[in-house]
Each structure stands twice: as C-alpha cells, then as structure tokens.
Amino acid sequence: MDVAAGAAAPDYLRAGRGLASWLTTTDHKRIGILYLVAILVFFLFAVCLGLMIRLELFSPGEQFVGNQGYNRILTLHGITMIFLFIIPSVPAVFGNFFLPIQIGANDVSFPRLNLASWYFYIGGGLFALGSVILGGVDTGWTFYIPYSSDTADNVYLPILAAFILGWSSILTGLNFIVTVHRLRVASMPWFRMPLFVWALYATSWIQILATPVVGITLLLILLERLLGIGIFDPAKGGDPVLYQHLFWIYSHPAVYIMVLPAMGVVSEIVPVFCRKTIFGYNFIAISSLAIAGIGSLVWGHHMFTSGMADLERIVFSLLTFLVAIPSGVKVFNWLATMYKGSIRLGTPFLYALAFIFLFSVGGFTGLLQGALSTDIHIHDTSFIVAHFHYTMFGGGGVMFLGALHYWFPKMFGRMYHEGAALVAFTLFFVGFNCLYFPLFLAGLAGMPRRYADYLPEYLVYHRTSTVGSWIMVAGIALMIANLLRAFFKGRKAEQNPWGGATLEWTVPSPPPAHQFASPPVVTRGPYEYGREHASG
Amino acid sequence: MYSGASEIARQVDAAFYWIGGICVVLLIGITAVMVLFVIRYRRARRPEAVQIEGSLPLEVTWIVVPTLIVLFMFFKGYEGFKLMRAVPEDAQVVEVVGQRWFWTFIYPEQGITSDRLYAPVGRPIKLEMTAPADDVVHSLYLPAFRVKEDCVPGKKSYLWFQPEQEGRYHIFCAEYCGKDHSRMITELVVLSPEQYLAWLGRKVSDRNKPVVMAQAMDPDSAEIKERDGAALFKTFCVSCHGPEGLGGLVENARDFTKLEGWKRSSRWRITWRRSTREATGRKPRPRRSSSSTWTSVWARSRSRDGPFPLNRRRGRTSRTPAAQTARPTAVAWADRQSHAAAARSGRGKERKQRCWRPFST
Numbered sequence: 001m002d003v004a005a006g007a008a009a010p011d012y013l014r015a016g017r018g019l020a021s022w023l024t025t026t027d028h029k030r031i032g033i034l035y036l037v038a039i040l041v042f043f044l045f046a047v048c049l050g051l052m053i054r055l056e057l058f059s060p061g062e063q064f065v066g067n068q069g070y071n072r073i074l075t076l077h078g079i080t081m082i083f084l085f086i087i088p089s090v091p092a093v094f095g096n097f098f099l100p101i102q103i104g105a106n107d108v109s110f111p112r113l114n115l116a117s118w119y120f121y122i123g124g125g126l127f128a129l130g131s132v133i134l135g136g137v138d139t140g141w142t143f144y145i146p147y148s149s150d151t152a153d154n155v156y157l158p159i160l161a162a163f164i165l166g167w168s169s170i171l172t173g174l175n176f177i178v179t180v181h182r183l184r185v186a187s188m189p190w191f192r193m194p195l196f197v198w199a200l201y202a203t204s205w206i207q208i209l210a211t212p213v214v215g216i217t218l219l220l221i222l223l224e225r226l227l228g229i230g231i232f233d234p235a236k237g238g239d240p241v242l243y244q245h246l247f248w249i250y251s252h253p254a255v256y257i258m259v260l261p262a263m264g265v266v267s268e269i270v271p272v273f274c275r276k277t278i279f280g281y282n283f284i285a286i287s288s289l290a291i292a293g294i295g296s297l298v299w300g301h302h303m304f305t306s307g308m309a310d311l312e313r314i315v316f317s318l319l320t321f322l323v324a325i326p327s328g329v330k331v332f333n334w335l336a337t338m339y340k341g342s343i344r345l346g347t348p349f350l351y352a353l354a355f356i357f358l359f360s361v362g363g364f365t366g367l368l369q370g371a372l373s374t375d376i377h378i379h380d381t382s383f384i385v386a387h388f389h390y391t392m393f394g395g396g397g398v399m400f401l402g403a404l405h406y407w408f409p410k411m412f413g414r415m416y417h418e419g420a421a422l423v424a425f426t427l428f429f430v431g432f433n434c435l436y437f438p439l440f441l442a443g444l445a446g447m448p449r450r451y452a453d454y455l456p457e458y459l460v461y462h463r464t465s466t467v468g469s470w471i472m473v474a475g476i477a478l479m480i481a482n483l484l485r486a487f488f489k490g491r492k493a494e495q496n497p498w499g500g501a502t503l504e505w506t507v508p509s510p511p512p513a514h515q516f517a518s519p520p521v522v523t524r525g526p527y528e529y530g531r532e533h534a535s536g
Numbered sequence: 537m538y539s540g541a542s543e544i545a546r547q548v549d550a551a552f553y554w555i556g557g558i559c560v561v562l563l564i565g566i567t568a569v570m571v572l573f574v575i576r577y578r579r580a581r582r583p584e585a586v587q588i589e590g591s592l593p594l595e596v597t598w599i600v601v602p603t604l605i606v607l608f609m610f611f612k613g614y615e616g617f618k619l620m621r622a623v624p625e626d627a628q629v630v631e632v633v634g635q636r637w638f639w640t641f642i643y644p645e646q647g648i649t650s651d652r653l654y655a656p657v658g659r660p661i662k663l664e665m666t667a668p669a670d671d672v673v674h675s676l677y678l679p680a681f682r683v684k685e686d687c688v689p690g691k692k693s694y695l696w697f698q699p700e701q702e703g704r705y706h707i708f709c710a711e712y713c714g715k716d717h718s719r720m721i722t723e724l725v726v727l728s729p730e731q732y733l734a735w736l737g738r739k740v741s742d743r744n745k746p747v748v749m750a751q752a753m754d755p756d757s758a759e760i761k762e763r764d765g766a767a768l769f770k771t772f773c774v775s776c777h778g779p780e781g782l783g784g785l786v787e788n789a790r791d792f793t794k795l796e797g798w799k800r801s802s803r804w805r806i807t808w809r810r811s812t813r814e815a816t817g818r819k820p821r822p823r824r825s826s827s828s829t830w831t832s833v834w835a836r837s838r839s840r841d842g843p844f845p846l847n848r849r850r851g852r853t854s855r856t857p858a859a860q861t862a863r864p865t866a867v868a869w870a871d872r873q874s875h876a877a878a879a880r881s882g883r884g885k886e887r888k889q890r891c892w893r894p895f896s897t
Contacts, residue, residue, distance in 0.1 A: 234690020371613025446679025
C-alpha cells in the first residue's frame with residue numbers, strides 16, 4: 001500500500017489559518033469538521049429541549065411550560081433532532097471525511113458543491129432557530145395538515161428550514177454517488193469497497209430520490225396557507241390523508257437515511273475490533289441496497305389508523321415485514337463476524353455492541369407495529385416514541401457517537417482517555433434504557449404520545465423515564481468533556497491505533513490536506529486480516 | 537394492560553403474546569450470543585482470530601427462517617385486523633365528532649347527544665367518526681378495547697367494539713391536535729341494558745323538557761348546566777336563532793356568534809361551549825399570552841394581528857378570538873362529571889389541584 005503522502009506536509013488542520021480559511025475551504029475533511037461542530041451544537045441544543053420535555057412530564061399536571069409551551073418544545077426538539085442532527089450526522093461528518101479516503105480519492109467529486117451543502121445546512125439551521133425567536137411552532141415535526149395550515153403559529157420558517165436542509169441533503173447525496181462512481185481508485189472494484197462506503201452509497205440514492213418529494217410537499221403546505229389552494233383542505237374537496245401519504249413517502253425512507261450509515265459504521269468497527277474478516281461481505285453490502293429499496297415502499301405503516309382502505313393497510317403491513325429481513329441479515333452477519341474472532345473491547349466496539357442491542361430492541365418492537373392488529377393498539381402511543389428513539393437514537397445517534405470515538409484519533413491526531421470514555425458509555429447506556437424502556441410499557445398501557453399531561457396511572461413510567469434522562473445526559477456531558485479534553489491535550493495518537501485495514505488507516509493522523517500523493521494500490525479486501533496483517 | 541374483555545381485545549392480546557414472545561426469545565438469543573462471544577473470544581484468551589469469509593447455507597438459513605417467522609407475524613396481525621373491520625349486522629351506530637378539544641357522541645336513532653359515550657353491555661357498538669371540515673385530525677382511542685381510528689375532517693371512518701363488562705374506560709385523543717390535545721379525554725360508560733335504557737330515557741325526556749327562557753339566558757344556572765347544551769339548542773333555541781346561531785328568525789333573536797364562548801362547530805350542530813367559564817371560573821383571557829417580554833410582544837405584533845399579510849388568519853370560525861382565547865373544555869372535562877359539587881364548593885379549586893382524578897367518585 002501507498003505510504004502516506006509526505007510526512008512533512010502540514011496536516012489538514014494546520015493547512016490554513018484563521019476563520020476565513022475554514023469558511024471558504026473546499027477540503028472534504030475540513031467540511032466534515034465544519035459539519036461536526038455545527039451538528040454537535042444543534043444536538044446539544046435539542047438534548048436540552050428533550051430534557052425539558054422530560055421535566056415537564058415528571059409529574060401529571062402543569063409543571064413549568066404549560067400545554068402550548070410543551071407542544072412548541074416538542075416540535076422544536078423533533079425538527080432539530082431529525083433534520084439537523086440525525087439525517088446529516090453520520091453521512092455529512094464521517095461520510096465527508098472518510099468516504100474519499102476510503103476509496104483512495106483526494107476529495108469528493110464536487111468540492112465546492114460540498115461547501116455549498118454546508119452553507120445550505122447552516123441556513124436551514126438558522127431558519128429553524130429563527131422560528132424560536134418568532135414564538136415557536138406547535139405543529140409537531142410532521143407538520144400534519146390541516147393542523148399546519150390552520151395553526152396561528154408561524155410555520156413558514158420551520159418549513160423553509162426543512163426545505164433548505166433538503167437541498168443540503170440532496171447535494172451531499174449527489175456528491176457521494178458521483179464520487180463513488182468516478183473517483184474510486186482503479187484497483188478497488190465494487191466488491192472491495194469498505195461496507196461504510198456501500199452504506200453511504202445506498203443512503204445517497206434515498207437522499208436524492210426521496211427528499212424532493214418532501215420538498216414539494218412542504219411547498220404545498222406553504223401554498224395551502226398562503227393562497228388556500230385547497231389540495232389538502234376537505235372544505236374545498238382536498239384530502240388531508242393525501243398529505244400524510246406524501247409526507248411519509250419521504251419520511252419513511254428518511255429513517256433509513258438515518259440508520260443505514262450507522263449500520264455501515266458498525267460493519268467497519270466489528271471486524272477491526274475482532275481482527276477478523278467480515279462475515280458475509282456480499283450479503284451485508286446487498287442488504288444495504290435491499291433496505292433502501294424495500295424501505296421506500298412501506299410508508300403506509302405510519303397510517304394504519306388514518307382511515308386508509310383496508311386493502312392498503314394489509315399490503316403495507318406485508319411489505320413492512322419484508323424490510324425486517326435485510327436488517328436481520330446484517331445483525332446475524334455481525335454476530336457471525338465475532339465468532340472465533342480476537343475481540344478487543346475498545347470503546348468504539350462497545351458502541352457497536354450497544355447499537356446491535358438497542359437496534360434489535362427497536363427492530364423487534366417494530367414488528368409489533370408492522371402487524372396490523374397490534375399496531376392499531378399502540379399506534380400514536382408512547383410505545384412508538386420508545387421504538388423511534390431505540391431505532392433512531394439507539395441506532396443512528398449511538399453510532400454517531402461510536403464513529404466519533406472510532407475515528408477521533410484519525411481526525412484529530414489525539415487520543416481520548418479510554419477509562420473516562422468507558423464510564424461515559426456506561427452512564428449513557430444505562431440512562432438510555434432507563435429513559436426509553438418505560439415508554440414501551442406506558443404505551444402498552446395506553447398512554448398516547450405528544451401529551452403534555454397525563455393521567456396519574458402513568459406516573460411511574462414517566463417518572464422513571466425522567467430520571468433516566470438525567471443519567472443519560474450525565475453520560476453525554478462526560479463524553480463531550482472527555483473528547484474536548486482530548487482535543488486540546490490528549491496524547492498523540494498513532495497512525496493506526498485500532499489496527500484497521502481500510503485505507504484511512506494508511507495515512508497519517510491527522511491526514512495531510514492532500515492525503516494521497518499518488519493513487520494507492522489496493523491489493524486486498526477491506527477486512528482481510530488473514531492474508532496480511534494491518535500494519536499501516 | 538387493562539382490558540374491557542372483548543373479542544377484539546383478546547385477539548389483539550394473543551397477537552401481542554405471539555409476536556412479542558418470539559421477539560423476546562430472539563432478542564435474548566442475540567444478546568446472549570453477543571455477550572458469550574465477547575467473553576469467549578476476548579483477545580487475552582484468543583490472540584489470533586480464525587478467518588471465516590462467510591457461509592452460504594448459514595446466510596440462506598437466516599434469510600429463509602426469519603421470512604417464515606415474519607410471515608407468521610403478519611398473519612397474526614391480519615387476523616385481528618380482519619375482526620376489527622368486520623362490523624356485526626346488529627351493531628348499534630353512534631356517530632362521533634372529534635373537535636378541538638372535545639368529543640361529541642350522537643345517538644341518531646334517539647336524536648340525543650352526549651359528551652361521554654354510553655353503551656349497554658354485550659351489544660356491538662359501531663362508531664361512525666368524522667371531524668368538521670374546519671377542524672384538524674383527531675383519533676379516537678379506546679385502549680381497553682385495543683381499537684383506534686382517526687377522525688379526519690371531511691371524511692368518514694369507523695370502528696366497532698363489543699363491551700363485555702360494565703365499567704368506565706378511558707377514551708383518548710391519540711392524534712396530536714394542538715394545545716389541549718392531552719386533555720381531550722373522555723370516557724366510555726358501559727351500563728347494564730336496564731341502566732342504559734334508563735339513561736337513554738333520561739336524555740330523551742331531558743331533550744323534550746321545556747326550557748324557561750330566563751334560565752336559558754344564564755349559562756351558569758344549575759338548570760342549564762345539567763342539560764346537554766347541544767341537544768337543548770337543537771330542540772329549542774334553533775327555532776328562533778337558526779341552525780347557525782345567527783338569530784333574526786323572530787324579532788329580537790340575537791346573533792349568538794357574536795357572543796363570547798360560542799362556537800359554530802360543525803354543519804350538524806352548534807355546540808355551546810359554556811365549559812370555558814365553568815371550568816376556570818374566570819372570564820376568558822384577552823389574548824393568547826400575558827407575557828410581555830420583547831420577543832413575545834414582537835412575535836405577537838408579527839403574527840396574528842400584525843400587518844404582516846402572510847400571517848393574517850384566514851377567518852375560519854375556529855380562529856375567532858373567542859374560540860381561540862377561551863380556555864375551553866381544557867381542564868375541566870373531569871369537573872363536568874360533578875357540576876353540582878363543583879358549584880357548591882366554589883370553582884377554581886380544581887384548577888390548582890395538580891393531579892386531576894377523573895374517575896374518582
């Protein structure tokens with residue numbers, strides 16, 4: 001393999017100085033860092049909102065924000081977490097940083113478009129924050145019609161925010177697809193690509209195919225409000241359920257945008273920490289595409305009680321069950337990879353294990369929601385809230401943190417304190433389950449979701465959950481503190497601290513601005529520990 | 537999970553046990569294997585990994601077996617669903633209107649309405665549901681019977697259930713509908729057939745009972761409180777004030793829509809939302825917020841009444857200031873159950889009570 005391009009060249013962090021050099025950069029690694037900073041800020045902001053939700057629900061009755069305040073916090077929490085954190089998290093940060101390196105390229109295909117995506121992202125984020133200043137929005141992140149065309153709150157800003165963020169998402173996806181097709185080094189055929197690249201590739205297709213639908217749908221809300229065109233207004237012959245279809249045509253595939261890249265990260269971490277080639281490479285790679293494909297056809301399971309025709313519900317239920325298969329294939333292959341491995345229980349691997357467990361809980365409870373009769377009972381209850389957080393936060397969110405711990409030494413050339421990371425992880429994991437698991441039980445007992453207030457019989461679930469949120473936030477705080485400390489005065493990291501075999505571990509930590517002076521030559525698969533030990 | 541013991545609930549619970557049971561077994565299996573591997577194959581014990589590329593038979597196994605399992609789960613869910621949609625011929629029809637933020641149950645045969653759902657034990661009940669075209673989506677949820685269906689403005693939907701035990705069961709609104717979504721709660725009261733007939737009789741005679749005008753004009757009078765406002769209106773007021781409440785059908789009949797606390801809520805009926813003052817014991821608050829921080833003042837100036845044309849409200853009835861600022865059915869669906877007691881003990885106390893206890897007697 002190619003030795004790193006000139007050890008004397010300054011790394012990408014020091015390649016230019018000053019704020020201007022960052023804000024005008026076209027280096028994919030720097031853009032990744034820009035995303036990282038922005039996404040972490042929005043994430044912590046939304047965590048605070050989530051904490052407020054839990055505090056309000058500590059007891060029945062009004063605590064401190066009141067009904068309408070609760071609805072606005074809930075909406076903002078959803079919009080920020082979904083559009084500003086989970087959807088861009090792994091692809092925009094780690095995809096930008098590592099996708100080109102992993103396929104032996106020096107940058108993405110359209111570096112300036114890449115920077116433009118970041119500005120779109122920031123613009124969308126500012127619009128979302130602007131809606132807070134204008135008094136908040138109470139529609140929920142789903143903007144259901146007729147509520148969103150009827151509410152007195154200003155929904156223009158968050159809708160424009162989501163619309164602009166959609167552009168950021170589409171452009172990033174486009175960039176990745178072209179990069180994978182055009183900039184892969186000649187010695188890396190499709191089935192020698194790292195699985196993270198496969199996952200990002202599948203995700204990118206969803207991003208460019210599904211996001212325009214939600215963009216158009218959101219514009220229709222604006223037209224409905226501004227001009228009263230009546231496409232969703234029953235008084236004018238429109239149909240509110242049509243909105244739900246259009247919304248979920250995007251927003252169901254969007255959950256795979258959130259979780260597929262995370263699965264890609266797990267597929268990277270598991271073989272590295274087992275020092276073993278991945279089990280069933282082809283099946284994992286293809287299952288990403290299968291999830292993207294089938295996942296685009298199951299949106300109707302969000303609407304089993306919306307008054308759709310019975311046949312529609314039955315067909316959507318059947319399709320929903322089929323999408324469980326490729327996810328199962330991935331989990332089984334990860335477990336098989338661990339079999340007879342040589343396992344090092346490093347922090348990133350713990351996150352991967354946590355992902356497998358939490359995502360399995362989320363996936364299995366998803367089966368209860370895919371089945372028609374059971375879903376009718378738990379639909380729109382806190383069971384859904386718990387399921388959603390187990391899959392999205394336990395899936396996408398946890399692997400964002402896992403990826404951060406996995407690639408931190410490569411990105412910043414410094415190592416964090418592993419003991420503190422372990423404590424933070426434990427707090428996080430315990431808090432997470434304590435926070436979300438009671439909501440399953442509350443949902444089974446009939447607690448509807450999005451309630452600012454509840455009957456006293458649900459007190460025990462909500463109180464446990466709120467206590468869990470404190471534990472989890474303590475874990476997150478410790479994690480952030482640990483990483484910040486490492487950034488400023490962590491010890492120097494080696495080039496390949498975990499013993500990975502993909503291309504990013506062959507360049508120095510942190511990588512120079514131009515990582516490959518000449519195209520690297522790939523002579524083996526990304527996880528082939530058998531033929532040759534990863535020595536860097 | 538508590539249950540009203542109906543056939544649907546039993547089928548749904550069976551599906552829960554089947555699917556949930558399989559899931560729990562698989563989850564425990566996966567977790568156990570994971571933990572076992574981590575312990576057995578830790579680097580200290582096994583410094584060198586055995587390289588295994590994959591295995592086609594295994595892959596086929598864990599594609600085919602889960603497929604069969606999920607098809608079984610699909611079938612289990614489908615079974616219960618089929619029952620949910622097959623309404624028995626002899627079901628009694630009750631129409632349901634979901635509005636922000638209260639329910640109206642209409643018994644079309646008897647021509648009466650109620651804000652709680654009454655049903656006789658043992659008879660299938662079919663709920664035909666909708667929401668007014670100018671309202672938002674609601675969802676009627678009866679957890680004890682495992683049924684739920686959205687009330688979509690301008691559309692009709694239905695569900696059915698058959699109570700087998702007398703008692704009181706929660707009815708929630710499950711689809712987010714705004715400010716008092718979490719208080720859009722009422723109850724299903726399942727009575728013995730005799731009690732149910734007695735209740736029907738009371739409602740019908742109440743509807744036909746003549747009304748004294750002096751009392752009707754005071755919405756706080758006990759005589760009016762105890763009656764069903766909507767039914768009252770439909771029977772008496774409508775003759776002079778018209779179905780829209782616009783007045784003028786006889787001399788001096790006022791335009792009710794100009795009074796605060798009135799709401800033209802649907803094309804069927806006019807519901808008198810007296811519960812506002814009844815609940816809070818206060819006059820409705822003037823505007824939506826009493827806070828006067830610069831942001832909220834500015835936001836207000838920009839939003840509803842401000843010059844910014846995009847924000848001007850489109851003049852739907854539900855957006856009239858009275859309907860908006862009234863703190864309507866809100867807090868007080870619970871109080872409604874004991875008007876007399878509330879009147880005696882003085883209103884306002886209930887609001888301070890932190891845990892409202894809906895079904896305590």
